Amino acid sequence: MQSSVLSTMSTETASSDLTINPLEHLQVTLNPDGTLNRDRRFIPVTSAAPNPTSPTSPVLSKDVPINPAHNTWARIFLPHRAPSYSKEKLPLIVYYHGGGFILYSAASTVFHEFCVTLASELSAVVVSVEYRLAPEHRLPMAYDDAVEALHWVKATRDEWLVDHADLSTCYLMGTSAGANLAFHSGLRASASHGDLKPLKIRGLILHHPFLSGTQRTPSELRLANNKMLPLVVNDFMWEMSLPVGVTRDHVHCNPMVDGGSKLSEGVGKMRSLGWRLLVIGCDGDPLIDRQVEFAKMLQEKGVSVARDFTEGGHHAIEVREPDERKPLVQTLKSFLSTTVTDQGVVRPPDGISTQNVA
Numbered sequence: 001m002q003s004s005v006l007s008t009m010s011t012e013t014a015s016s017d018l019t020i021n022p023l024e025h026l027q028v029t030l031n032p033d034g035t036l037n038r039d040r041r042f043i044p045v046t047s048a049a050p051n052p053t054s055p056t057s058p059v060l061s062k063d064v065p066i067n068p069a070h071n072t073w074a075r076i077f078l079p080h081r082a083p084s085y086s087k088e089k090l091p092l093i094v095y096y097h098g099g100g101f102i103l104y105s106a107a108s109t110v111f112h113e114f115c116v117t118l119a120s121e122l123s124a125v126v127v128s129v130e131y132r133l134a135p136e137h138r139l140p141m142a143y144d145d146a147v148e149a150l151h152w153v154k155a156t157r158d159e160w161l162v163d164h165a166d167l168s169t170c171y172l173m174g175t176s177a178g179a180n181l182a183f184h185s186g187l188r189a190s191a192s193h194g195d196l197k198p199l200k201i202r203g204l205i206l207h208h209p210f211l212s213g214t215q216r217t218p219s220e221l222r223l224a225n226n227k228m229l230p231l232v233v234n235d236f237m238w239e240m241s242l243p244v245g246v247t248r249d250h251v252h253c254n255p256m257v258d259g260g261s262k263l264s265e266g267v268g269k270m271r272s273l274g275w276r277l278l279v280i281g282c283d284g285d286p287l288i289d290r291q292v293e294f295a296k297m298l299q300e301k302g303v304s305v306a307r308d309f310t311e312g313g314h315h316a317i318e319v320r321e322p323d324e325r326k327p328l329v330q331t332l333k334s335f336l337s338t339t340v341t342d343q344g345v346v347r348p349p350d351g352i353s354t355q356n357v358a
Contacts, residue, residue: 020225022236026103035136036102036240044105044130046073058120061112062160066152070132072145074152075106077119077126078160089166091336093118093205094153095128096185098176098316100210100237101142106130114175114319121329122336125165127153131181134241139252142177142241146185154199168200171336176316177241179209184252187266190273203276203304205332208316209291212238213254214247217289226286228314234286256290260297267301276304278335280328282313306335 023030027039046063059077066072079090095118097104097111104111106128119126131145154167161167172189174182186204189196212234224231238248248254251262260267270277277298281291292309299305308331314320318328 020230020232022230022233025230025233026100026236028103038103042099042103042105042108044107046075046107057116059116061116063107064156064158066129066149067145070145071130072132072148073106073130074149075112075115075128075130076158076160077115077128078164079119079123079125090164091122091124091169091171092153092161092165092167093122093124093126094150094170094172094182095126096131096146096172096174096178096181097128098174098178098208098210098319099133100234101134101139101177101181101241102237103133110319111175113322114325117322117325117329118173118332121325122332124336125161127161138243139241140184140243142181143184143188143252146181147188150185150189150196150199150201154196167198170199170201171203171205172201173205173207174209175207175319177210177237179206180211180252182206183209183255186270186275187263190266190269190275193269193273201273201275203278203335204270205278205280205335207280207318207328208285208287209279209281209294211254211256211287211290211294212248213257213290214249219283219289220286223284223286226284226314228316228320229286231286254290256293256297260301264301267298267303271302271304274304276306276335276338278306278308278331280308280331282310282317284311284313284317285315287315 029037031037058080060080061075061077063073063075066074095115097106097108106112107130111128115126115128118124127149129146129149131142134142153161172182172186174180182204183206186201189201193201220231238253242248242250242253249257251257255263279291279295281288285291288309295305295307310327313324318325
């Protein structure tokens with residue numbers, strides 16, 4: 001498998017350091033049956049009891065099962081300042097972690113701490129979804145799990161969600177592969193939005209969305225040897241996660257193929273429901289060109305899209321570097337504070353660029 005990925009790289013004229021071994025970079029080994037052995041840091045540790053991250057943490061968290069047959073579950077984050085006597089409920093963010101569809105967990109430290117920040121700083125209930133990973137469970141299984149989680153949210157009697165979450169103000173959010181997941185599960189959810197009541201999705205927050213394609217972009221070529229996401233590693237993760245036999249121009253991977261024609265119906269449904277999308281990226285990410293193109297395509301299809309592209313940085317920087325989260329938090333606060341009614345947006349978000357500034 002590894003050799004096929006490297007061979008693909010060599011035929012696409014990327015100035016890539018072919019000495020980069022994606023297995024070593026990701027700290028995984030590939031078994032003869034096509035499954036992966038992952039480093040201990042990618043193995044989830046769950047806790048059903050409510051526990052603060054630390055004695056002074058502003059957020060409680062606990063894990064609850066979704067589908068035991070698939071070993072899927074959710075980690076719920078509840079701000080301490082959501083007192084049991086308060087009648088005012090908090091917005092709900094359903095979050096999908098990153099990892100190229102093959103790594104990490106809702107229980108991984110970096111994503112746990114990121115969700116603590118989201119819940120605390122945004123005064124929101126966050127439901128971080130544990131979905132099945134590839135290559136053991138290739139796409140679209142993660143999308144199936146993501147949508148199943150939404151149906152679980154709408155029906156659960158978990159007291160944290162019942163007492164504190166405003167199901168009528170829900171946003172789907174993800175980082176990297178999780179942003180890809182939020183978008184594609186959002187497409188499915190929009191097509192059957194009536195079945196999700198009383199859960200009402202207001203929009204999507206796509207944080208450094210994980211996208212690719214067979215034709216290299218200028219940013220991919222410029223950053224082919226990027227330390228955070230080398231191109232050969234990017235290719236390997238898609239090789240592991242896409243359905244067997246398809247290319248990186250599959251719609252799961254490249255929603256812009258053929259001008260996004262395969263998405264027109266689903267995107268049109270998002271538009272008719274008045275969903276707002278926020279696409280976030282930075283020009284230190286090899287995927288920035290695709291993210292900009294993706295946001296532009298959605299805008300051209302009539303979707304309300306805010307774009308926040310910044311200079312410097314690297315892929316998923318705010319997850320890995322807590323000191324870099326403050327600007328992101330401000331962007332998210334502005335986006336979430338936009339007034340929304342059943343007739344649509346009545347006040348545009350302040351402080352969020354709707355143009356590419358990278």
